[in-house]
Amino acid sequence: MKAVLCKAFGPADSLVLEEVASPVPKPSEVLIDIHAAGVNFPDTLIIEGKYQFKPPFPFSPGGEAAGVVAAVGDKVRHLKPGDRVIALTGWGSFAEQIAVSAERVLPIPASLDFTTAAAFGMTYGTSMHALRQRAALQAGETLLVLGASGGVGLAAVEIGKALGARVIAAASSAEKLAVARAAGADELLNYAEEDLRERLKALTGGQGVDVVYDPVGGQLSEPAFRSLGWNGRHLVIGFASGSIPALPANLPLLKGAAMVGVFWGAFVARQPQDNLANFQQLFRWHAEGRLKPLVSQTYPLEHASEAIARLAARQALGKLVVQVR
Missing domain, CATH: 3.40.50.720 (NAD(P)-binding Rossmann-like Domain)
Structure with missing residues (x-):
């Protein structure tokens, strides 16, 4: 599969696109075929070693993804292959596939296309937790x-x-x-x-x-x-x-x-049922037309570094999204 990789801490233009092995899900993980990935401020920090988490090299940035479940681990019960989902990944979403803990994956309603869903999870999840x-x-x-x-x-x-x-x-x-x-x-x-x-x-x-x-x-x-x-x-x-x-x-x-x-990331891990309830309400508001995520620009996977650089320069309105498929 193709993935955007950070091989050493540095600016966005130091990222490279390479072929890497596809991940294999562990018993409590799901494998997702990524269709779109949201670009967020932590992406600008994690590639420069300024974020609270420092993944081992090489790693792919990208803290949220939307796509289709390709496979599930033996212990996963609430998801199945073919499900449309969003995932809070932390990093790794600027790639064609990702294996992620099933607790960090939520089914998405039919009203959300993949681009909108990729722009939805982290921003609305964070703001809902903050305000509620x-x-x-x-x-x-x-x-x-x-x-x-x-x-x-x-x-x-x-x-x-x-x-x-x-x-x-x-x-x-x-x-x-x-x-x-x-x-x-x-x-x-x-x-x-x-x-x-x-x-x-x-x-x-x-x-x-x-x-x-x-x-x-x-x-x-x-x-x-x-x-x-x-x-x-x-x-x-x-x-x-x-x-x-x-x-x-x-x-x-x-x-x-x-x-x-x-x-919010710690809240998701520590209070998954409260996070699920938040998203159920958010999905209802979206279906009612009360939430209208703004995606101002999309980028193909090979230009993901440009999206990160634009966000770092504070030039983005709403959300930027990387189109993987």
Whole structure:
């Protein structure tokens, strides 16, 4: 089979496409013929040795895939060959096949094509877990989404609206904010042109927001945290800015507020039934037309490195997807 390989830590243009042996599933694994694979921010980190996991060389990046089950291990009961599925793989999805633990594989409904499904799992899974389990977002609360035009950001906008929240989308350009508006955002904030705190004071009547969804980090995190209201929750999703912020410890104290970590991958492993329930709800919302994943560009497998480079440069709107078949 063909696979995009990382043989040494480096930039995206150091990846190579090669023929490798097809994997053989273990008793608790399934073998998937990959049709499409989503591109995510961890892909930009894992190839440079900056992610929390460092697979042995050579490895293929690609943390999520959509495809068809080709074979199942002896202990797998809920999946069978021919099933259409999505998989949280961690890495390895920029390839024609992958063997992955059956616990990390979910059947997908007929309403999802493979390209959309490949753009669905990680972004919507992360945002659903963040807003439902970690923030306990309630109808009528105000949600601020930073980086609202990216994959997880747009998912958070849509899920926030589905949960009944008022959503303020924040991004760095009018083009990005237009995408967030199309996803259902109630209010827009351009933090390249407006003072974040002052604009949020105006939008909330000085009360502050209830929840901050923060996949950006860097210089935006502290003013966003300072814009929380009483009992606010600041969700730490990631650090797309490349900088991990350090917040004064008195800020949570003064607001009775919480900084809450979101590690969806660990949640999937530790609470698989809760993750399944999340996806069942997400699939229902998608069937109802309330979730509309935005795939702005697709790439053939041989150009997967270009997709990773584009995402690393923060040039992507919504999701980028690698078409494997």
